[in-house]
Amino acid sequence: MSVTTRTNLATNPSAATTATNYAAVAGTGGTASVAWNSGAGYLSIPGFPRVTWTVATTAISGGISYTQTGLSAATQYATQIWVRCSKAQTLQLKVDFRNSSNAIVNTVTGSSVAVSASTWTQLTVVGTSGAAVTNAVFTAQAVTGGSNWAASDWLDGEAILIEATGTVGTYFDGSFTAAAGNVYAWTGTANASTSTDTVYQPFISLSSGSTPSPNVSVTYQDFDPGTNQINVWRTVDGKRRPVRGARHRNVVGSDFVVDYEAALGRTVSYDIEVLSGVCAGVVITTATITLSSTSGWLSDPLQPGTAIPVYADVGPNGEPGLDWDALAQFEYKSAVTEMIVAGTDEPVALVGKRQSADNVAFHVTTLATAQTNALRVLLKQASVVLFRPLAGWASALPGLCYMTAASILEQPVNEKLGGQEVEWQAKSDFVAPPAMPVLAPTTTYGTVAAEYATYAAFNAAHTGQTYLLIIQNP
Template identity: 55%
Template sequence: MSITTRTNLATNPSAGTTAANYAAVAGTGGTAALAWNGGAGYQGIPGYPRVTWSVATTAVSGGLTYTQTGLAASTLYSHQIWARSSKAQTLKLTADYYTSGMVYVNNAISAPVVLAANTWTRLSVTGASGAASDRVVLTVSATTGGTNWAVNDWLDGEAVLIETAATAGPYFDGSFVNAASTMYAWSGATNASTSTAKLYTPALALVAKPTFDPTPRVEITVTDLTPTANTVTIWRTADGKRQAVRGARKRSMVSADAIIDYEAPLGRLVSYEIEVTAGINAQVAAPQQTTRVDSVSGCIQDPLVPGSSVPVFGEFGPDGQAYLRDTAVKQLEYAADMSIMQVLGSPDPVALLGQRMSAAGVDMSMSTRAAQHAANLRNLLKQAPLVLVRPLPGWSAALPGLCYLAAGKPTELPVDEAWGGSLIRWQLVGDLVAAPTMNVLVPLWTYGDVKGLWGTYQQAQTALSGKTYLDTLKSPSGV
């Protein structure tokens, strides 16, 4: 649906290599120093600053600060920092906004937070920077309800997140590993610059094309994938059946892609959805999109050659196009393997039944009344061992939107051709079977596409020298 970018404005958020931007706050009567520690900090991230007291405080106060420049004036910010102390302690987080000359402008203070000993805990506060302010000083300090810091007590603080937002989101920085549809990056030097988290939520856009140029279809655009390889399947659901779009099963996609569904059912609602099985976008949830291809006719085609599509009408086809005969779709047989076994001593035999099959003996016989339309249908039936009929809903409520018809002996019956007529009847009876799993063998190339490849006819002749007719159909570019 979109690409959402979060920006962490803290330039040394996890103190990965130095304690730059951090400082100790000794507190009333206390003495403390801050040092960088290379051990595992919050979430196991290496490196963190630690404040250690050598002289105890005499009042509940003291902690550490983080200073960040580069903020905008009069802007709402959320701030967070994760803290860990050597003992149970009550802390608050204060965001003090200053001008470039370190003139105080205003602040925001969080509610007190109780920390268990040696446990990383988040403190957060939201505040609006005042006019002319360009920096913030975040201070984690002991507050009412807490205790004085004793000699050798310590306080760790890191995982600073400053972002333009009304609430504090989950912590991140540029060192995070890309996962769960999110990509992380430093805007400059590692551990010394702002960082981003980009959340990629894939989206589907559908355009229904009901025209025969050469076949009714749905054009599918996938956008907002991560700019890395993702393994994607696009599923089509119609008439309660879910099926992968041809050419879009376990397809590698980077950022965006376009697929054409040449087998979209006609005249009924069809929904599409994305499934990402591998890559940074793996398991992402994207909403279904629905469309409808409102073609004026059904069609019959080779499922692997979209350009073979022939329109078929339920009644007389205009201009002599193919139309269903009155014998078509009058009977659908749903067979199942069956064995009847007699049981000794019982008058009732036992029936062993197999899976009920899709419709068999489906009659899709049709007629044509024009030589060109007859030739188109003849060429299709000669080249396609399995044909796909995409009926309109009005033909029969029992027919699925996609009828993959295995017809062993299509029969051409010229009726009046001998005395100059053009009526031909076509007997086409077969069983409904599963769709072939191959990708499209001959993709759709328009005349304009081919024309755009070459400046002259001779250039095409030279580039395609030695290619067969089928090679050229598959790829007019010769590649």
């Protein structure tokens, strides 16, 4: 799990509405009192307690205290308080752990800190409570290196953080706004109860599938219970593209998407971009996977169920096999405009970016009528065909080849003699993938059978619908 929860045990940590639990520590010879102030405190949180001296101290001492009940025995606590005072002073945070009779069981003190005038400064201390401890008094006090408090001097202290841990963390309380994977809440009444910071760190896990062709299930989880909008990206051969159906996708907690366009036999990486929601800005570790396959694959990227295996030679069941002259050349065009300049015999060339391969010979042979029919249907229905080759077929082939061909030649070789051999020839251009989401998600016979008791029931449910509508939502 990558969801963790921090708990601030202070029940009035930022003194947002009252100075409850805070008290003045007048110090040797001094007189002081605490009062709640409605102005902006630490982090501009409204409200803070202020100790003001009316009689100066005669020794370096005195400050502000905070008392917290509900603590445990033999427990390590990391604590902090933020202070601000009217003059430069040296302060230290001291914690007196006490039992139910308020007898001090153990005292721990933090380092002395030089505090500049009118500047919020953090004081910290880490220590173990002791036997039978139930409560503690946290005191920010003047110590050696500082000076006596004079009449009219003041000291503010708030933003108390008490955690049962060994490391001082970043201050929080239940009033904080959820952001960057952190969700804050009071466990009871606001500003009168402990509070939590639930930290959500989403992560990606990948698993391979084989139906209807090699694919990757991209699972992303440990998002917060609110709605986050995300993009899921796939990177292969240095190109980062969105996974189909996973752009501007809403996720609550966890979800997954199946990528039917993952390249074969090479490293494919996935990452998530959080566009909005509590987890926006959270860094999500990239995940990688390599799909193995004994064949390449052709498919309509908008209808993954159309996938057909392609072999380097004859397919074992008559599936398309690459001919000897397939993938024999790759042409890379560029838009070039030449401008003749008067007085010189060298024209100036304006050259556009070199494009992906054109006129790629895609020649295959099918040796079974069923395979011929499947390929014919695919080539006729798909405006852009996705070809996922095996890595060793040609170094110039990208892992994902989105192809178009103005003309496709089908040549029956021996069908008129009762055979089943058909040759296919096309000069294909590599283009950008279509931007539409999947139009027809893959569905198995088992999933349909689980929904309908009889074939008649299936027909009745889809009366008047076109074939495309039925396969989109069987």
